[in-house]
Amino acid sequence: MSLSINKTAESHPLTWCLREDEQPVWLDEYRRKEGYVGVEKALAMHPDEVVSLVKDAGLRGRGGAGFPTGLKWSLMPKDESMNIRYMICNADEMEPGTYKDRLLMEQMPHLLVEGMIIAAHAIKAYRGYIFLRGEYVEAAENLRKAIEEAKLAGLLGKDILGSGKDFELFVHTGAGRYICGEETALINSLEGRRANPRSKPPFPAVSGAWGKPTCVNNVESICNVPSILNRGVDWYKGLTTNGSSDCGTKLMGFSGRVNNPGLWELPMGTTAREILENYAGGMQEGLDLKTWQPGGAGTDFLLPEHLDLPMDFEHIQKAGSRLGTALAMAVDHKINMVSLVRNLEEFFARESCGWCTPCRDGLPWSVKILRAIEHGEGQPGDIETLEQLCRSLAPGHTFCAHAPGAVEPLQSAIKYFRKEFEAGISGQANNLREIRGIQPNQQ
Amino acid sequence: MNQPIKIVTVSDDSDDFVLSDADAQAIEHEKHHYEDPRAASIEALKIVQKRHGWVPDGAIKAISDLLGIPASDVEGVATFYSQIYRQPVGKHIIRYCDSVVCHITGFEEIVTELEKQLKIKPGQTTPDGRFTLLPTCCLGNCDKGPTMMVNDDTHVRLVPSNLANILEQYQ
Ligand SMILES: Cc1cc2nc3c(=O)[nH]c(=O)nc-3n(C[C@H](O)[C@H](O)[C@H](O)COP(=O)(O)O)c2cc1C
Ligand code: SF4
Numbered sequence: 001m002s003l004s005i006n007k008t009a010e011s012h013p014l015t016w017c018l019r020e021d022e023q024p025v026w027l028d029e030y031r032r033k034e035g036y037v038g039v040e041k042a043l044a045m046h047p048d049e050v051v052s053l054v055k056d057a058g059l060r061g062r063g064g065a066g067f068p069t070g071l072k073w074s075l076m077p078k079d080e081s082m083n084i085r086y087m088i089c090n091a092d093e094m095e096p097g098t099y100k101d102r103l104l105m106e107q108m109p110h111l112l113v114e115g116m117i118i119a120a121h122a123i124k125a126y127r128g129y130i131f132l133r134g135e136y137v138e139a140a141e142n143l144r145k146a147i148e149e150a151k152l153a154g155l156l157g158k159d160i161l162g163s164g165k166d167f168e169l170f171v172h173t174g175a176g177r178y179i180c181g182e183e184t185a186l187i188n189s190l191e192g193r194r195a196n197p198r199s200k201p202p203f204p205a206v207s208g209a210w211g212k213p214t215c216v217n218n219v220e221s222i223c224n225v226p227s228i229l230n231r232g233v234d235w236y237k238g239l240t241t242n243g244s245s246d247c248g249t250k251l252m253g254f255s256g257r258v259n260n261p262g263l264w265e266l267p268m269g270t271t272a273r274e275i276l277e278n279y280a281g282g283m284q285e286g287l288d289l290k291t292w293q294p295g296g297a298g299t300d301f302l303l304p305e306h307l308d309l310p311m312d313f314e315h316i317q318k319a320g321s322r323l324g325t326a327l328a329m330a331v332d333h334k335i336n337m338v339s340l341v342r343n344l345e346e347f348f349a350r351e352s353c354g355w356c357t358p359c360r361d362g363l364p365w366s367v368k369i370l371r372a373i374e375h376g377e378g379q380p381g382d383i384e385t386l387e388q389l390c391r392s393l394a395p396g397h398t399f400c401a402h403a404p405g406a407v408e409p410l411q412s413a414i415k416y417f418r419k420e421f422e423a424g425i426s427g428q429a430n431n432l433r434e435i436r437g438i439q440p441n442q443q
Numbered sequence: 444m445n446q447p448i449k450i451v452t453v454s455d456d457s458d459d460f461v462l463s464d465a466d467a468q469a470i471e472h473e474k475h476h477y478e479d480p481r482a483a484s485i486e487a488l489k490i491v492q493k494r495h496g497w498v499p500d501g502a503i504k505a506i507s508d509l510l511g512i513p514a515s516d517v518e519g520v521a522t523f524y525s526q527i528y529r530q531p532v533g534k535h536i537i538r539y540c541d542s543v544v545c546h547i548t549g550f551e552e553i554v555t556e557l558e559k560q561l562k563i564k565p566g567q568t569t570p571d572g573r574f575t576l577l578p579t580c581c582l583g584n585c586d587k588g589p590t591m592m593v594n595d596d597t598h599v600r601l602v603p604s605n606l607a608n609i610l611e612q613y614q
């Protein structure tokens with residue numbers, strides 16, 4: 001985090017409390033800095049009012065898909081007899097290129113705890129879990145300590161702040177596998193099962209953990225909630241820039257061979273160029289920007305000409321990609337696209353849960369072809385086969401969004417850098433003959 | 444695609460496994476955080492692994508008895524998750540990030556140097572049982588890569604020349 005930026009509670013609701021020494025902000029300090037005011041305000045309101053407020057604020061999920069958070073909360077059953085409900089925080093952050101939730105959990109654990117209490121009140125959950133990836137040992141320690149502090153202060157447990165509301169919060173740590181981040185796979189994993197996604201419907205709001213109504217939200221989404229309660233809808237909507245249709249601030253970053261890779265809280269709508277040049281300090285000496293991914297491994301590549309786009313859900317989508325996690329990755333001109341995409345697809349192939357055939361078999365096949373092309377041993381028809389794979393792994397053909405995510409960098413790399421793929425096709429095709437009715441690759 | 448990396452077996456003492464009282468208590472405690480004891484199975488495996496280094500067959504049976512679920516279910520979970528080791532591993536586990544940003548910042552050089560120093564390939568354990576070398580996906584340090592974890596410690600901004608110093612800390 002660059003500390004030269006003047007941060008205030010009004011302009012940087014997620015990060016203004018961060019300490020210069022990068023130590024966690026514990027309860028006393030957090031409360032001195034407006035901490036838990038949001039909980040007090042929320043508990044004085046009817047749960048439905050809290051849901052409406054978050055809906056009106058226009059907060060969209062920060063986990064990658066951008067689903068409106070208030071709307072998700074409003075999908076929880078109205079039936080009061082379904083009184084065992086769960087609030088789950090998705091803290092499985094594992095998508096290559098993503099390093100935002102980690103900062104919030106390590107240094108601002110109470111912000112997440114406060115957001116969880118408010119969310120639980122809104123959706124009437126009696127219990128909550130923070131599903132944290134196993135490698136985040138420091139985050140686990142800090143969150144557990146924050147939960148203990150909050151319990152002792154009467155902010156968690158029975159009769160929170162005398163409101164008559166109860167809420168119990170646990171940290172649940174995972175044991176690897178990227179697919180645990182998919183929300184229904186996460187629920188299976190929480191229940192102690194293999195992390196295969198579940199078919200939807202029923203959606204978790206109706207039947208989630210142990211068959212009970214469940215809401216799953218990303219860490220950063222939940223961390224946005226306390227300040228919305230505290231400062232209101234108009235303030236939150238006014239945080240954006242460049243006429244963005246989205247609301248609030250967003251943790252955004254640039255990684256790769258830039259001068260100052262990092263993470264900053266910025267208004268939704270800040271242009272990618274501003275982040276790259278003003279915050280990340282531009283490309284390293286002697287390197288030119290060739291292409292970039294706007295928001296994680298599973299987002300389509302964009303070109304330098306797209307840098308002036310506002311970083312928000314609408315504009316990045318219009319350009320043919322997705323905002324995703326909004327942590328962008330710069331690819332410089334010395335990086336070969338075939339090797340880069342081979343690395344990406346190796347990740348997606350290794351992390352496939354193996355449930356559906358196109359994903360389980362298609363991804364390793366793409367890796368095989370990409371390795372061949374990388375070594376100049378590609379055969380005529382290989383690029384077309386990759387394109388065919390992109391089509392058969394597109395949304396709607398598989399059980400979850402893992403395979404469609406894997407396709408995005410592949411299809412866009414072929415679209416923009418086809419020449420680099422063609423350069424790896426040398427050999428004479430040795431599979432041009434029909435063998436027992438199996439058709440050869442098309443040329 | 445469960446676990447592409449096969450860990451080389453060093454020894455097998457699975458028959459002698461006894462769950463310690465402390466571990467059994469820790470697992471009991473975990474059970475109460477959930478509506479159903481099955482949910483504690485992953486944590487139970489991690490508790491065993493913390494003390495034992497890896498999860499022998501005997502532990503699968505002990506956990507299944509304690510949680511009241513079939514041993515095949517515990518085994519199914521144990522083999523699914525990449526951080527549960529069903530075969531012996533070294534005393535220290537090195538997990539280096541091999542994901543895309545570290546590809547750009549040069550993890551390949553780091554692995555080459557680690558292979559040279561440890562004289563093993565990814566997925567293997569040194570003959571003296573000191574280190575196991577494993578690839579892992581993004582460690583969430585992409586702005587500080589290349590990066591690796593040794594046990595629970597995170598090491599960032601790796602350069603080949605400082606690896607010997609880092610390994611030295613793990614005897
Ligand atoms: C393969 C896969 C991995 C995912 N990993 C994560 C993750 O690590 N963290 C996260 O918040 N969402 C992840 N998601 C998205 C979740 O399924 C879900 O949309 C999100 O947690 C909802 O939170 P939000 O509405 O607050 O954004 C993943 C989705 C898929 C398909
Ligand atoms: S798309 Fe892939 S990861 Fe998702 S359910 Fe199917 S096999 Fe599993």
Ligand code: FES
Binds near residue numbers: 098583585588590
């Ligand atoms: S890609 Fe290596 S830490 Fe994220």
